[in-house]
Amino acid sequence: QKEVEQDPGPLSVPEGAIVSLNCTYSNSAFQYFMWYRQYSRKGPELLMYTYSSGNKEDGRFTAQVDKSSKYISLFIRDSQPSDSATYLCAMRSGGYNKLIFGAGTRLAVHP
Amino acid sequence: GAVVSQHPSRVICKSGTSVKIECRSLDFQATTMFWYRQFPKQSLMLMATSNEGSKATYEQGVEKDKFLINHASLTLSTLTVTSAHPEDSSFYICSAPMGGREDTEAFFGQGTRLTVV
Numbered sequence: 001q002k003e004v005e006q007d008p009g010p011l012s013v014p015e016g017a018i019v020s021l022n023c024t025y026s027n028s029a030f031q032y033f034m035w036y037r038q039y040s041r042k043g044p045e046l047l048m049y050t051y052s053s054g055n056k057e058d059g060r061f062t063a064q065v066d067k068s069s070k071y072i073s074l075f076i077r078d079s080q081p082s083d084s085a086t087y088l089c090a091m092r093s094g095g096y097n098k099l100i101f102g103a104g105t106r107l108a109v110h111p
Numbered sequence: 112g113a114v115v116s117q118h119p120s121r122v123i124c125k126s127g128t129s130v131k132i133e134c135r136s137l138d139f140q141a142t143t144m145f146w147y148r149q150f151p152k153q154s155l156m157l158m159a160t161s162n163e164g165s166k167a168t169y170e171q172g173v174e175k176d177k178f179l180i181n182h183a184s185l186t187l188s189t190l191t192v193t194s195a196h197p198e199d200s201s202f203y204i205c206s207a208p209m210g211g212r213e214d215t216e217a218f219f220g221q222g223t224r225l226t227v228v
Contacts, residue, residue, distance in 0.1 A: 008152075034217070043117070043204050043219040044155070088154060090217075098145060099206075099217055101154045 003027050006089055006102025015111050019076040023089035023102045026070065030091040030100075033065050035074045038086045038104070047087075048074060079109045114138060115207050117220025124195055124227055132190045132223045134161075134205030140185035141207035145217070146178075149202040161188040195227040 006023045013019055021035075032051055036044035048063035050056050050072075056063045062075040072091070076083055089102040114137040124130050134144055142163045147155040159180050160168040167180035177199075179191040188207075192199055204222045 006154075036219075041202070041222070041224060043222040046216055046218065049216055098157050098160060103154045106152075 001026060003100050004089065004091060004102045007105055008103045010106040010108060012108045012110065013079055015079060015081060015109055017079050017109070019079050019083070019107060019109075021074040021076075021087050021089075021105050021107070023072050023091075024070055025072075025091060025100075027091075027093070027100075028067075028070070029093040031094055032092050033063070033072050034090045034099070035061075035063055036088040036090060037083075038088060040085075044088055079107075081109050081111055084108050115141075115205065115218045115220045117205055117223055119223060120221055121224045122226070124225070126196055126227055127194055129191055129193045130195055130225060132192075132203055132205075132225075134188045134190070134207070134220050136186045136207045136218075139207075139209055141188075141209075142185060144182060144188040144205055144207045146180065146188075146190050147204045147206065149204060149222075151202075155204060158190075163188075192225065195225070197227045200225055200227045 004025045035048040037047050038044045050063050050065050053065045053067045060077045064073040086104040086106050088104045090099040092099050116135045118133045144161040146158045148158050149155050157170050158173045161180045161182040163182045169175045182188040202222050202224050205220045206217045208217050
C-alpha cells in the first residue's frame with residue numbers, strides 16, 4: 001500500500017464547475033499537507049499549504065484536512081480552462097522531512 | 112517571494128557523457144535541497160536529499176555513484192548524471208524548503224528535461 005493514494009484521473013469538467021480532488025494517506029505522523037499544480041513540463045507550483053486539520057481558503061481554492069480520516073481535499077470553484085493541469089497532493093511530518101507525493105490527478109476544464 | 116532557479120531547463124546529451132544540473136535558492140539560504148525525478152504522467156520520486164557541507168542522503172535504489180550531488184554553498188546544489196544512458200532520460204526537479212521555520216514551504220525549480228541519445 002502506498003503512503004499516499006491519489007486517483008490519477010483524468011478528470012474532465014465543464015468551465016464553471018466545482019472540482020473536488022482528494023488524497024488519502026496512511027501515515028498518522030503527517031502534519032503538513034500541500035497541494036501543487038503542475039503544468040506540462042514545468043515544475044510544481046505550490047497552491048495551498050495546511051498544517052494539521054482544518055480548512056483553508058484562498059480565492060477559488062479551498063483545502064480541507066481531516067486527520068481523523070486521513071483524508072485531504074482540494075476544491076476549485078468556478079473552474080477555468082486555465083486550471084487544466086495536474087494536481088499533486090503532498091505531505092510530510094515535522095521538520096525538514098521529505099515530502100511524500102500522491103500520483104497526481106490530471107484535470108481538464110473545457111469551455 | 113522565494114524562488115528556486117534550476118538550470119538548464121532542457122539538455123540533450125550523448126550516451127556516456129555527464130550532465131550537470133544546478134539548483135539555486137535566489138533569495139533565501141537552503142541548508143537542505145531535494146532532488147526528484149519524474150517520468151511522463153507519473154508523480155515525483157525523491158532521489159536524494161542534499162545537505163550543505165555534508166554528504167547527500169540517497170533514497171533506496173538510487174545509485175549514488177551515478178547521480179552525484181554537491182551542496183557546496185547555502186544557495187547552490189548540483190546534480191551530476193554521470194555516464195548517462197537513454198534510460199536516464201527524465202524530468203529532474205529540485206526543491207528547497209525555506210530555512211528557519213518548521214512550517215516551511217517547499218519551493219520547486221522549473222525542472223530540467225534530460226534527453227540522452
